[in-house]
Each structure stands twice: as structure tokens, then as C-alpha cells.
Amino acid sequence: MELINGKELAKKIRGELKLEVKNLRKNGIIPKLAVIMVGNDKASEVYVRNKSKACNEIGIEFEEFLMDSNIKQEELINLIKTLNNRKDVNGILLQSPIPEHLNIREAFDAIDYKKDVDGFNPINIGKLAIGEDAFISCTPFGVIKMLEEYNIPIEGKRAVIIGRSNIVGKPLIQCLLNKNATVTICHSKTKNIEKITKEADILIAALGKPKFVKKNMVKENAVVIDVGINRNEAGKLVGDVDFDNVSKKASYITPVPGGVGPMTIAMLMNNVVKATKQSNLG
Ligand code: NAP
Numbered sequence: 544m545e546l547i548n549g550k551e552l553a554k555k556i557r558g559e560l561k562l563e564v565k566n567l568r569k570n571g572i573i574p575k576l577a578v579i580m581v582g583n584d585k586a587s588e589v590y591v592r593n594k595s596k597a598c599n600e601i602g603i604e605f606e607e608f609l610m611d612s613n614i615k616q617e618e619l620i621n622l623i624k625t626l627n628n629r630k631d632v633n634g635i636l637l638q639s640p641i642p643e644h645l646n647i648r649e650a651f652d653a654i655d656y657k658k659d660v661d662g663f664n665p666i667n668i669g670k671l672a673i674g675e676d677a678f679i680s681c682t683p684f685g686v687i688k689m690l691e692e693y694n695i696p697i698e699g700k701r702a703v704i705i706g707r708s709n710i711v712g713k714p715l716i717q718c719l720l721n722k723n724a725t726v727t728i729c730h731s732k733t734k735n736i737e738k739i740t741k742e743a744d745i746l747i748a749a750l751g752k753p754k755f756v757k758k759n760m761v762k763e764n765a766v767v768i769d770v771g772i773n774r775n776e777a778g779k780l781v782g783d784v785d786f787d788n789v790s791k792k793a794s795y796i797t798p799v800p801g802g803v804g805p806m807t808i809a810m811l812m813n814n815v816v817k818a819t820k821q822s823n824l825g
Contacts, residue, residue: 544790547689547768547797551803556688560812564602572761574819575604576634576660576811578791581619581641582612591638599806603815619645627655633822634660634815657822660814662714671717671756678814683714685806686720686747686768694796695745696765697722697735703740705729705756705783706749714744715747736760748783752758756784764794770803791809 564574573768574600578676580591591607598605619641626635634657641647651659656666663678670677679687702724706712712728719726724745729736729771731750737760742748748756761767764812771783782799790796797803 544793545693545795545803546790547693547795549685549689549804549806550800551796552689553685553809554628554804556809556814560809560816561601561817567816567823568602571644572823573604573631574602574633574815575631575816576636577608577629578636578638579608579610579619579622579626580638581610581614581645582750584638584640587638587640593808594636594811596810597812598815600810601816603812612805614642614645615648616645616734619650623653624652627653632658632755633797633819634658636661636811650809658818660811660818662814663710668714671714673722674721678818679810680710680714680717681810682711682749682770682803683811683815684769685803686814687714687718687796688754688770688810689806690766691746693795697724697745700724700741700744701727702745702747703727703743704747704749705736705740706751708749708772710751714747719745721801731783749811750783753781754782754783754785756789758785760790761789761792763792765792766795767793767797768803769797769799772799772804 567688579589595605599602608736624633635654637650651663654664656664659667659678662678667677671679702719704715707730709726716726716728729739742761743765745766747768751771753773753775773781775781780800805825
């Protein structure tokens with residue numbers, strides 16, 4: 544079994560991006576990410592802090608907009624429109640969740656697709672679906688990057704995803720399909736899930752259930768990617784895969800923490816640099 548070290552790979556990607564940003568800055572181009580956070584969700588605060596740290600390391604400017612949880616939908620949309628029009632802002636990220644009285648879909652739709660570094664705008668989702676260049680949502684993008692960097696063949700392989708969320712499972716279908724995998728997606732209504740997961744050459748767990756994927760659900764020598772981030776009773780971070788047992792059967796496996804998580808932020812940084820280059824260099 545080989546461990547897919549997302550932490551190391553993300554560090555390498557951030558190092559490459561840092562050099563790219565240095566060159567952009569030499570030409571007077573300064574990438575900037577604007578992050579909107581509504582309310583004070585504790586987990587979001589940690590995520591935003593980590594994004595800010597990564598920007599800082601790479602040389603991307605970071606501007607944070609902390610909005611009161613009582614903000615009206617119109618105010619949120621107006622802020623997004625202002626950022627869409629600001630020439631110095633290359634990427635816009637709306638940190639989820641946002642309070643329930645707000646319509647997050649409408650907010651994502653309002654972000655200019657050229658600055659949509661999270662890849663949640665329908666234009667980017669559509670472009671990905673038809674195989675055009677697009678901003679790909681960062682977690683699925685990170686998963687594909689891991690497979691590529693470890694030279695794990697995707698073409699012709701049977702890939703099974705557990706979880707069909709808009710931010711992970713669904714974009715992963717397109718990413719894997721574009722790489723010529725045969726893709727199956729499972730969800731909470733799927734019957735006999737282990738029969739399907741056992742056929743997977745590449746199994747991706749993204750359902751948010753601690754240690755859901757057991758050894759008996761995995762084919763010998765499968766590649767197992769664990770997107771899940773859960774806290775167990777002891778408060779420790781655990782994935783959706785029963786790592787200790789599944790790792791005995793897998794050919795490659797990602798750990799939690801240190802797997803997909805750091806890759807998500809690295810790919811966000813990648814998308815900000817890409818947006819900056821596209822808006823300045825064409
Ligand atoms: P989500 O929106 O809650 O979606 C969960 C998906 O899993 C749904 O499609 C659900 O099916 C499916 N599901 C739930 N229970 C199931 C079961 N018993 N069997 C089969 N499918 C089941 O979750 P998400 O936002 O995609 O996140 C999933 C996990 O990834 C979470 O642990 C989250 O923290 C983690 N995550 C990690 C990163 C990262 O950077 N590493 C990024 C994003 C998310 P239905 O559609 O039928 O309800």
C-alpha cells in the first residue's frame with residue numbers, strides 16, 4: 544500500500560504557485576482573493592484563516608468581508624456585484640454555510656464566472672459538464688490532481704463515488720468522466736452499496752459518515768480516496784474510510800487528516816492564480 548500524501552503534494556503545489564506569483568508581481572500583477580463570510584460559524588472561521596494563511600505564503604492578497612448574520616439578501620448580492628466590478632479583485636469566494644434566511648444559490652449565481660474560484664457558478668458547472676475549460680470546484684479538483692501526481696491511471700477504470708453533493712460528488716462525476724473513467728455514483732438511497740463499491744478500481748468516499756467504508760466494501764488493490772472530515776467521540780478528525788483496515792487492502796489510500804483537505808486549499812490558490820492570469824494576460 545502506498546500512502547497518498549496530500550500534505551506534501553499541496554506544499555509542492557503552493558511552492559510552484561509562489562514562483563508564478565513572484566513572476567506576476569514582477570510584471571506589476573498582484574493576485575487578490577476576496578472572501579465573504581456571513582455570521583460567525585466557528586468551522587468557517589478556521590477554514591477562512593487557513594485560506595488567508597495560504598494566500599499570505601504564496602503572495603496572493605487577501606481581503607476579508609465579515610458580514611453581520613442579519614444582512615439582507617440584497618446587501619449580499621450588492622457586495623458581490625461590487626467585487627465583480629473591482630479590477631483589483633481576481634477571485635471571489637463566499638464561505639458556506641451562510642444564515643438560512645439567505646439564498647446561497649442566488650449568491651453563487653451572482654459571482655462573475657471569471658472570478659468564481661470555487662467553481663460553484665452554473666456557468667463553470669456547465670462548462671465542466673461539456674468538457675470546456677472551467678473553474679473546477681476545489682475538492683474534486685484536488686482529488687483528480689492527487690491521482691495524476693501519483694500517476695494513477697484513470698482512463699478505462701471503474702470509479703465509484705459515494706456522495707452526490709453539489710460541491711464534491713457531482714463535479715467529481717464530470718472530472719472522472721472527462722478522464723475517461725467509467726463512473727458510478729452512490730447516495731443514501733443506493734441499495735446494496737457494498738456490491739457496487741467492491742467493483743471500484745478507484746473508490747472515493749465523500750459522504751460525511753465516520754469510517755463508513757469498511758474492508759469488505761473494497762476490492763483488493765483498489766485506490767481509495769477519503770474526502771470525509773468528521774470528528775469522532777474523542778474529538779479526533781476521522782475520514783469516511785476505516786483507514787486501519789482498508790489500508791491493508793488498498794494499493795493507494797489517502798489519510799485523514801493530511802489527504803484531500805490540504806489539496807482543497809492548494810487548488811483554490813491555483814484557481815486564484817489562474818483567474819489572475821486570465822484577466823490580465825488573456
Ligand atoms: P453532504 O452535502 O452532506 O452530502 C453527503 C452525501 O452523502 C449526500 O449525497 C448523501 O446522499 C450521501 N450519503 C449520506 N449518507 C449516506 C449513506 N449512508 N450511504 C450512501 N450515501 C450517503 O456532504 P459534502 O459537503 O459533500 O461532504 C461530504 C464529506 O466530505 C464531509 O465529511 C465533509 O466534511 C467532507 N468535505 C471535505 C472537504 C475537504 O476539503 N477535504 C471538502 C468538502 C467536504 P443523499 O444525496 O441521498 O442525501
